[in-house]
Amino acid sequence: MRPIRPTNQRPSRKNGPAAFLLLAALAGTAVISPGARADSASDHRAGMATLTDLKAAITSIVQANDSFATDRNVYHRASQRAINALEGTHGPDYRPAAGTPGDALGAIGHIDALLHRKGTPVWAAPLDSAEANMRAAAAYLLDASHARSLIRFQLATSRALTYLEVARGRPTEVGALGGMEGTLANTVLGVPAGAAVENGCSRPSSAPSYGVHGGYLAWIAVPASAGTHSLGETSGGHSLIVEHGVIVLPTAAAALVAKACRTHAAATPEPAPRNTAGPAAIPAMAIPTPANRAPPALYTKAQAAAGARLFAVTCVACHGANLQGTAAPAVAGTDFLKTVEKNGWTLEALRYLVFNNMPFNAPRSLSPSQYAELLAFLLASNCYPAGSKPFPAADDPAFAQLKLGPVPGPHPNANQFGVCPTG
Ligand code: HEC
Structure with a gap:
């Protein structure tokens, strides 16, 4: 045996x-509505x-x-x-x-x-x-x-x-x-009797509560007040988020659930209501306007170079030295841009994914400025032009309007994967 x-x-x-x-x-599976009870x-x-x-x-x-x-x-x-x-x-x-x-x-x-x-x-x-x-x-x-x-x-x-x-x-x-x-x-199965269950695609609206989607547990929220708060079972997450008086413990299933939530949102005709408590699920697709067809300069060259060094340490194992995807999907070039177009990803969607879900084995383990460097590197690798302003560490609502896709024009330096060099 x-x-x-x-x-x-x-x-x-x-x-x-x-x-x-x-x-x-x-x-x-259907989203469990907020306020529903567990199994x-x-x-x-x-x-x-x-x-x-x-x-x-x-x-x-x-x-x-x-x-x-x-x-x-x-x-x-x-x-x-x-x-x-x-x-x-x-x-x-x-x-x-x-x-x-x-x-x-x-x-x-x-x-x-x-x-x-x-x-x-x-x-x-x-x-x-x-x-x-x-x-x-x-x-x-x-x-x-x-x-x-x-x-x-x-x-x-x-x-x-x-x-x-x-x-x-x-x-x-x-x-x-x-x-x-x-x-x-x-x-x-880890949600205790009588616990408040919320939609795992959104942020908690109350604490203590459990965020569930499709039978998976995405997070546990406990009040950030003094005292001992009991948890159902050991949390397998790598991070702890404190926001609006609530401590949120994302589980190891968080990235999986986030992906399912995006798929679910894409299959749902009307956009899901945004949770006012904070950044919720990936925002819906932005309608391309003529203004955002011209590729904007969103980062500096130096920042992309710093991002390249960081990528070589924290991301390369899963996404490959050419960003072509090995154990995990491509993050730049032809394959990646196909995914981007298919899913109608905006810069906000990409930013959210990287800032919150990556590295896959340790989400949110880097600092906001490091994540900004990685975004700069990803944009550069996808042939977006460098400019004089760095990619911001803080979120920018304009990103939700900026639809990503192949940058028009010839890219003579791109390699066989369609990835542009950053140097
Ligand atoms: C342990 C492996 C692993 C590491 C390390 C990792 N990723 Fe990922 N990454 C994944 C997996 C798996 C997916 C697909 C996740 C999904 O489908 O929800 C993914 C998806 C992505 C995507 C979206 C691509 C797509 O088509 O879905 C981007 C962008 C990305 N990762 C960037 C990064 C960056 C930047 C880092 C370094 C900070 C990083 N990843 C580190 C495993 C990893």
Whole structure:
């Protein structure tokens, strides 16, 4: 048996069908209206109980390994306790004598109860693979519970632990790789009973609240007032935004949701109402006017050069040295400008995406002036002319009127990807 290796479900266009499926699922689901309630409270409780049982199983084995005990019974009992935590009192291998560190249903029992229903919530797939991994772990734990030597016990439990760690996952990962932690941190399953649920495509209008779109959790908002505020599950986000007396914790699913929100907005005839609390979803397309057909000078040469250096450190791994796209889509040149035209992106849309969602693995981790340098570099690489005024670190409402696209005229220095040099 090998651990179930979840496929990479990041929304990269070059990473295979999983990403498309995930995005399609997101785009197809209706926006939960503000004020709506989360999935049933029992779903959340079952999700949390699964994680608790899973952790209990892991602890049982780790403690036995750390105890340096020489008595075989200590190992056998620890393995059996871990099985009990996974399978619960109704499991085929449950042995009451070893004790039950989890609850009666066990981690697998909770997942079975969650999956035994109509419809396919976004958390079904990761829970499915978490369950498969837990069953594989239980099989090795059974070997460990009969092991005749310390070495055999250690071999069997280290295999079991590998499966259990994959099932546990991490809050920074969305999809199968996220396991239980990622699912609780990034989907509605992590929203506690009675919590206020808002539209994950917008900024919070109240706190505490949970921003949800298409079954995914985009952010958690807590009041920026004194006191202890409890969170549903560990947040897998990389940043924390304080605005209008509210602390917003974007989850690891935030970038994914932002993309789905854009797709959703594009498919919706009337523009979504702008949230007055701050910059909401990507603004709707601007109508091109003759005035913005002439390519404007939006940045300085020096700024683009600084952006190029920054890109080589923070962006190149995913977008490629020629900005042609490798693991992630192209960000300049022919391929990129096709996307830009197809989506009707304005400068505001591009700015929003880069400032808020990039780098994909650490959104909002750079300073506004660094993001401005990166924008300058992206504009230069897309053959927009340099000028005397730097690209501003602060947002400019005029950007929402500026539609991006191929800059007219010949670009003799552009490379085979249609990317203009910045030097
Ligand atoms: C860990 C990989 C990763 C890193 C690092 C990264 N990106 Fe991205 N980027 C992505 C992915 C994946 C997408 C597609 C996201 C989506 O579709 O929502 C993307 C999309 C983009 C886009 C929009 C392109 C399009 O067609 O959707 C731009 C522009 C962009 N990134 C700029 C940057 C910049 C600038 C940096 C450096 C600060 C950066 N990225 C760092 C992964 C990355």
